[in-house]
Amino acid sequence: xxxxxxxxxxxxxxxxxxxxxxxxxxxxxxxxxxxxxxxxxxxxxxxxxxxxxxxxxxxxxxxxxxxxxxxxxxxxxxxxxxxxxxxxxxxxxxxxxxxxxxxxxxxxxxxxxxxxxxxxxxxxxxxxxxxxxxxxxxxxxxxxxxxxxxxxxxxxxxxxxxxxxxxxxxxxxxxxxxxxxxxxxxxxxxxxxxxxxxxxxxxxxxxxxxxxxxxxxxxxxxxxxxxxxxxxxxxxxxxxxxxxxxxxxxxxxxxxxxxxxxxxxxxxxxxxxxxxxxxxxxxxxxxxxxxxxxxxxxxxxxxxxxxxxxxxxxxxxxxxxxxxxxxxxxxxxxxxxxxxxxxxxxxxxxxxxxxxxxxxxxxxxxxxxxxxxxxxxxxxxxxxxxxxxxxxxxxxxxxxxxxxxxxxxxxxxxxxxxxxxxxxxxxxxxx
Amino acid sequence: xxxxxxxxxxxxxxxxxxxxxxxxxxxxxxxxxxxxxxxxxxxxxxxxxxxxxxxxxxxxxxxxxxxxxxxxxxxxxxxxxxxxxxxxxxxxxxxxxxxxxxxxxxxxxxxxxxxxxxxxxxxxxxxxxxxxxxxxxxxxxxxxxxxxxxxxxxxxxxxxxxxxxxxxxxxxxxxxxxxxxxxxxxxxxxxxxxxxxxxxxxxxxxxxxxxxxxxxxxxxxxxxxxxxxxxxxxxxxxxxxxxxxxxxxxxxxxxxxxxxxxxxxxxxxxxxxxxxxxxxxxxxxxxxxxxxxxxxxxxxxxxxxxxxxxxxxxxxxxxxxxxxxxxxxxxxxxxxxxxxxxxxxxxxxxxxxxxxxxxxxxxxxxxxxxxxxxxxxxxxxxxxxxxxxxxxxxxxxxxxxxxxxxxxxxxxxxxxxxxxxxxxxxxxxxxxxxxxxxxxxxxxxxxxxxxxxxxxxxxxxxxxxxxxxxxxxxxxxxxxxxxxxxxxxxxxxxxxxxxxxxxxxxxxxxxxxxxxxxxxxxxxxxxxxxxxxxxxxxxxxxxxxxxx
Numbered sequence: 001x002x003x004x005x006x007x008x009x010x011x012x013x014x015x016x017x018x019x020x021x022x023x024x025x026x027x028x029x030x031x032x033x034x035x036x037x038x039x040x041x042x043x044x045x046x047x048x049x050x051x052x053x054x055x056x057x058x059x060x061x062x063x064x065x066x067x068x069x070x071x072x073x074x075x076x077x078x079x080x081x082x083x084x085x086x087x088x089x090x091x092x093x094x095x096x097x098x099x100x101x102x103x104x105x106x107x108x109x110x111x112x113x114x115x116x117x118x119x120x121x122x123x124x125x126x127x128x129x130x131x132x133x134x135x136x137x138x139x140x141x142x143x144x145x146x147x148x149x150x151x152x153x154x155x156x157x158x159x160x161x162x163x164x165x166x167x168x169x170x171x172x173x174x175x176x177x178x179x180x181x182x183x184x185x186x187x188x189x190x191x192x193x194x195x196x197x198x199x200x201x202x203x204x205x206x207x208x209x210x211x212x213x214x215x216x217x218x219x220x221x222x223x224x225x226x227x228x229x230x231x232x233x234x235x236x237x238x239x240x241x242x243x244x245x246x247x248x249x250x251x252x253x254x255x256x257x258x259x260x261x262x263x264x265x266x267x268x269x270x271x272x273x274x275x276x277x278x279x280x281x282x283x284x285x286x287x288x289x290x291x292x293x294x295x296x297x298x299x300x301x302x303x304x305x306x307x308x309x310x311x312x313x314x315x316x317x318x319x320x321x322x323x324x325x326x327x328x329x330x331x332x333x334x335x336x337x338x339x340x341x342x343x344x345x346x347x348x349x350x351x352x353x354x355x356x357x358x359x360x361x362x363x364x365x366x367x368x369x370x371x372x373x374x375x376x377x378x379x380x381x382x383x384x385x386x387x388x389x390x391x392x393x394x395x396x397x398x399x400x401x402x403x404x405x406x407x408x409x410x411x412x413x414x415x416x417x418x419x420x421x422x423x424x425x426x427x428x429x430x431x
Numbered sequence: 432x433x434x435x436x437x438x439x440x441x442x443x444x445x446x447x448x449x450x451x452x453x454x455x456x457x458x459x460x461x462x463x464x465x466x467x468x469x470x471x472x473x474x475x476x477x478x479x480x481x482x483x484x485x486x487x488x489x490x491x492x493x494x495x496x497x498x499x500x501x502x503x504x505x506x507x508x509x510x511x512x513x514x515x516x517x518x519x520x521x522x523x524x525x526x527x528x529x530x531x532x533x534x535x536x537x538x539x540x541x542x543x544x545x546x547x548x549x550x551x552x553x554x555x556x557x558x559x560x561x562x563x564x565x566x567x568x569x570x571x572x573x574x575x576x577x578x579x580x581x582x583x584x585x586x587x588x589x590x591x592x593x594x595x596x597x598x599x600x601x602x603x604x605x606x607x608x609x610x611x612x613x614x615x616x617x618x619x620x621x622x623x624x625x626x627x628x629x630x631x632x633x634x635x636x637x638x639x640x641x642x643x644x645x646x647x648x649x650x651x652x653x654x655x656x657x658x659x660x661x662x663x664x665x666x667x668x669x670x671x672x673x674x675x676x677x678x679x680x681x682x683x684x685x686x687x688x689x690x691x692x693x694x695x696x697x698x699x700x701x702x703x704x705x706x707x708x709x710x711x712x713x714x715x716x717x718x719x720x721x722x723x724x725x726x727x728x729x730x731x732x733x734x735x736x737x738x739x740x741x742x743x744x745x746x747x748x749x750x751x752x753x754x755x756x757x758x759x760x761x762x763x764x765x766x767x768x769x770x771x772x773x774x775x776x777x778x779x780x781x782x783x784x785x786x787x788x789x790x791x792x793x794x795x796x797x798x799x800x801x802x803x804x805x806x807x808x809x810x811x812x813x814x815x816x817x818x819x820x821x822x823x824x825x826x827x828x829x830x831x832x833x834x835x836x837x838x839x840x841x842x843x844x845x846x847x848x849x850x851x852x853x854x855x856x857x858x859x860x861x862x863x864x865x866x867x868x869x870x871x872x873x874x875x876x877x878x879x880x881x882x883x884x885x886x887x888x889x890x891x892x893x894x895x896x897x898x899x900x901x902x903x904x905x906x907x908x909x910x911x912x913x914x915x916x917x918x919x920x921x922x923x924x925x926x927x928x929x930x931x932x933x934x935x936x937x938x939x940x941x942x943x944x945x946x947x948x949x950x951x952x953x954x955x956x957x958x959x960x961x962x963x964x965x966x967x968x969x970x971x972x973x974x975x976x977x978x979x
Contacts, residue, residue: 050732050735050736050739051732051733051735051736052736089724089736089739090736090739090740091723091724091739091740092723092740092792092793093716093717093722093723093724093744094724094900094901097724097897097898097900098900100897100969101900103968104964104966117791118791118792118793118794118795121788121791121792122792125788125789125792125972126972128968128969128970131968131970132968188794188799188800188801189791189794189795189799189800190791190794190800192800193800211799211800211801212799213741213794213795213798213799213802214740214794214795214799215736215737215739215740215741215795216737216741216795217733218733218734244733244736
């Protein structure tokens with residue numbers, strides 16, 4: 001709108017002059033929304049209640065726990081991070097309203113970790129994040145469209161896109177289950193159709209295909225899915241849906257004694273959430289899944305170990321699962337992005353910092369980060385593992401093999417990426 | 432999914448708000464060249480008619496401070512309506528041209544204004560329907576009559592609702608020397624985008640739910656009138672059938688018996704077809720009583736999510752589409768009479784492109800990608816409406832907005848207005864932004880040339896009435912309660928007296944100071960009025976006509 005940028009510059013100049021003439025301080029004064037000499041305000045929308053909330057409702061608290069850990073150790077150049085969580089109940093309309101609230105009322109500096117593809121599409125369209133120049137960091141959705149810099153110029157996806165995940169999963173299936181009868185259950189929207197496109201790009205065909213409409217997942221709908229899969233004699237079934245759909249599918253299948261080899265997409269494969277949804281441990285045991293992070297139960301991993309300590313001290317020691325791991329890893333990346341933007345923190349500077357330095361950020365990820373001036377996508381790979389009886393995903397017999405690919409027609413390759421060492425005490429010191 | 436019994440008819444609730452008629456009446460004998468004035472209780476009331484026979488009313492307090500508010504009323508039917516349609520829509524049976532000096536003739540608005548020494552006036556206009564061109568002339572004449580009668584007049588501010596907002600905007604653009612400040616409220620922007628919305632909504636209802644709806648290209652004379660009135664009845668018949676089906680089985684409501692879509696398409700719930708029509712027309716999916724977010728607490732958790740994502744938006748579409756489709760019939764018939772032929776044309780419209788951006792956001796309400804593809808495939812295959820080029824050319828000669836505002840102007844609308852959707856206001860804001868950019872370039876060029884730099888004044892203040900985050904209410908049994916007042920930010924021109932008076936105060940300030948109020952004083956004023964937001968970063972969705 002008219003005059004916005006000019007006004008900002010004027011405010012900024014006034015603030016700097018004021019700082020120079022009044023008090024000597026170790027921090028520059030700031031006119032940027034959500035940033036003061038002592039605080040950086042961030043916001044997140046996610047489902048904290050409702051059918052879609054199990055598991056996802058832990059992400060915000062996990063982020064907060066890590067931010068508290070950083071705050072207790074000096075913050076980001078002396079500024080403490082405040083994360084404001086808003087419950088969108090997984091409703092796009094409410095996500096828009098809550099995001100407006102974060103921006104207009106709470107006046108956050110940036111959004112971080114917001115969750116849900118439909119929700120985030122609605123937010124980007126209705127709230128106008130790009131138009132306003134509001135950084136939209138490390139969103140919890142892998143919709144491939146968010147990688148379009150022209151449309152979502154301030155948005156930085158963290159996950160490989162669902163399209164990339166499907167391409168990678170296709171390669172894994174071809175490597176391990178050639179000749180088997182294949183089934184696919186997927187959410188019949190851009191989330192699922194992204195996957196369908198990825199499988200098609202990789203040349204993988206399914207014998208039984210079951211789309212479901214988001215919001216209709218329940219035990220009774222799962223009965224029909226299981227009947228169709230069983231009738232089609234599917235031996236390997238890929239589930240590309242949310243956890244609240246995966247749960248009923250596995251539980252109903254177990255009750256019907258239908259036991260194909262399950263391969264769970266990254267979105268719906270969180271073990272603790274599935275167990276909470278009534279999936280018996282025995283059913284989940286042996287299922288296979290994909291992840292770009294280490295197993296949450298792998299305490300030999302330095303990041304997992306640190307995050308578990310942070311979880312114990314700052315997060316009421318809640319069950320440490322993939323959602324907690326994702327939340328803390330996201331928070332750690334956020335801290336590095338804020339540091340990379342420098343002491344004179346601006347929204348534009350933050351975006352530039354991720355584009356120029358994001359690929360070098362330390363993270364728990366076992367796949368490389370790909371942010372650059374030409375790529376908005378974060379991780380670009382997955383490894384596959386198998387759930388054990390405790391719900392931990394363990395590498396297959398060949399160890400952790402990371403497959404990587406791109407968001408276009410590029411091939412899937414086995415990566416030789418070596419994760420850099422974690423910063424001392426898990427406290428980033430980058431600039 | 433449980434059945435729902437509504438406390439009140441959805442369609443009726445929505446449509447009755449389409450038009451607010453003045454409660455002020457004047458004696459018919461007062462139509463004279465000079466106003467007939469009477470004074471009582473320190474207030475002078477003048478009535479009369481301008482040269483085009485449009486009746487007007489002026490109300491002037493004894494302590495008149497020199498500023499008068501000129502109000503332009505909204506769209507009224509320009510043909511008589513059958514009693515049954517009148518009962519449903521809230522439009523009067525007869526064509527009414529009673530003057531309306533303040534919104535709705537509301538004493539809670541004119542009372543405080545008169546008490547502060549302001550005068551108010553308004554015309555009933557000589558012609559109803561889309562009457563902007565003649566109404567602008569009427570208003571210009573009316574200003575002259577007022578100034579002649581009340582020589583203390585120093586400032587004229589214009590405001591208006593809906594079509595009256597269009598008229599007000601045009602007055603501000605064309606007559607900056609007559610008007611000191613303006614406030615187009617819940618405004619209509621140009622005729623073609625508005626006609627496109629209404630026509631798409633009507634065509635969608637026809638195509639999915641009752642192909643016997645003519646939907647335009649009405650015959651001449653009495654036959655055409657009968658066709659249009661018949662269409663109104665059929666539209667409400669289809670909406671009523673959908674309402675009954677939604678109430679009986681919200682998860683998979685049946686299609687109306689009048690629908691002729693293939694049986695395979697009927698596997699898609701009819702609610703999803705209605706949501707698709709709303710999306711392709713650009714009708715919001717938040718309505719007076721449905722927020723597209725809430726669910727009855729009596730439902731199990733899993734069903735609550737389904738209600739939130741799939742069913743609540745369909746009810747919102749139902750409530751809003753009644754407005755849009757009824758307006759579609761009335762506006763189409765009116766404009767065809769004026770233009771002399773069919774004016775709605777969707778022969779080249781790509782409805783799939785229209786909803787491409789939104790179909791995923793509303794995926795659950797649309798029953799998923801496959802169902803959406805099937806519905807769009809059907810829309811692509813059926814015959815389209817074709818306009819008469821001569822009639823379209825004639826429409827283009829009617830007044831349109833340039834966005835060039837050289838006097839302080841205030842825009843205000845509800846973000847979920849189903850008739851003059853928020854994109855109307857946005858289009859004027861966008862046009863003004865382009866105009867301002869031009870002025871700025873001129874100022875910079877002038878600086879280069881002369882060394883003098885004068886920053887152009889921003890004359891446009893854009894305000895929004897946002898909806899609450901959650902507002903759908905349910906009875907103890909879990910049925911949506913539509914007997915409650917419409918939520919703020921929804922329905923057509925659904926403003927409170929406090930909001931109108933805040934606009935009036937802002938207009939008075941603007942007229943007095945030659946610029947809009949800003950900064951903390953503005954924010955305080957808005958906060959006190961309630962549900963008025965100034966947000967430079969907000970941009971309402973553009974109307975579908977503009978290709979977004």
